[in-house]
Amino acid sequence: MSQSGPSGFRIGIDLGGTKTEAVALSPSGEVVVQERVPTVKGDYKATISTITGLVNRAEDIVGQNCTVGIGMPGAASRDTGLVKNANSTWLIGKPLQKDLEMALNRPVRLQNDANCFAVSEAIDGAGKGAEIVFGVILGTGVGAGIAIRGECLEGRNAIAGEWGHNPLPAPLDDERPGPLCYCGRYGCIESFLSGPAFEREYSEAGGKKLTAREIKTLAATGDPLADATLKAYEQRLARALAHVINILDPDIIVxxxxxxxxxxxYDTVPMLWEPHVFSDSVKTRLSPPLHGDSSGVRGAAWLWPPTR
Known part of the structure; x- marks a missing residue:
């Protein structure tokens, strides 16, 4: 099988629900190639083809074979190697790692996308130097990853950080039993805190069908309904993160x-989580990502350590 070149360039792929991104990192972590393409939803063969094309084009530019790390929704089962727990449901039950290794003719490292995000921010991002980083994804789905001293914590069942599929803590009366989640349960954190959930909350309260970005903009202008929707979101996010702090006690949440x-x-949630944290004070920081929406793809590349 092909191996990485002598200078240690690494390719990372972030397989998202709406876009698939590739980067090639130099040994020092500098992005030397970056490309984004739309994700072909519902088509597993097209997913393999998309990733293969991104890797081949990046290597043409770099001029050598590279290691490849993949960040994906869900995880590979420790028992079967098949994808599980993915909100990109066309991946579920597929031997993604095996098929990519055959297509690319080399070993591939596969990891949950939220884990990649946490590793990226722990290595050279907002959580650089922190012992425990909890990296949260609030997007089409809701997930999280845990990095300890810069390394991913997978857990015995490869589900460490699967925060989005726990019940919303301390639910109010009007939050029971909660919306139906794609996983088949009611009231999952994801069903309250994802982008689609935020948009649904606004429209069900009497608003128009707007995107999360549009609702956020309206709230900033003082629109009462948008502001109320955002306040409810902040309260729920604070309760959900307080639960994490009580269990993991991270240095930083990104x-x-x-x-x-x-x-x-970043201003409101730390104030709101304090009553729910079992401590006399809360020193956990809440931060945006240093690397923005490219943090996950950088973390995928970092799945291969630097060449010594």
Whole structure:
């Protein structure tokens, strides 16, 4: 099988629900190639083809074979090697790692996209130097990854950080039993805190069908309905993250995904989580990602350590 070149360039792929991104990193972590293409939803063969094309084009530019790390929704089962827990449901039950290794003729490292995000921000991002980083994805779905001293914590069942599919903590009466989640349960954190959930909350309260970005903009102008929707979101996010702090006690929580661009979250949520954290004070920081929406793809590349 092909191996990385002597100078240690690494390719990362972020397989998202709407876009698939590739980067090639130099040994020092500099992005030397970057490309984004739309994700072909519902088509597994097209997914393999898309990733193969991105890798081949990046290597043509770099001029050598590279290691390849893939960030994906869900995880590979430790029992079967097949994809599980992916909100990109056309991947579920597929031997993604095996098929990519055959297509690319080399070993491939596969990891949950939120884990890649956490590793990226722990290595050279907002959580650089922190012992425990909890990296949250607030996007089409809701997930999280855990990095300890810069390395991904997968867990015995490869589900460490699967925060989005726990019930929303301390639910209010009007939050029970909660919306139906794609996983088949009611009231998952994802069903309250994802981008589509935020948009649904606004429209069900009497608003028009707007995107999360449009609702955020309206809230900034003082629109009462948009502001109320955002306040409810902040309260739920605070309760959900307080639960994490009580269990993991991270140094920093880094928010990623489209909803991480709502700047007021970083001021309001730490104030709101304090009553729910079992401590006399809360020193956990809440931060946006240093690398923005390219953090996950950088983390995928970092799945291969630097060449010594």
């Amino acid at each position: 928010l990623g995904g489209g909803l991480s661009n709502i700047r007021r979250l």
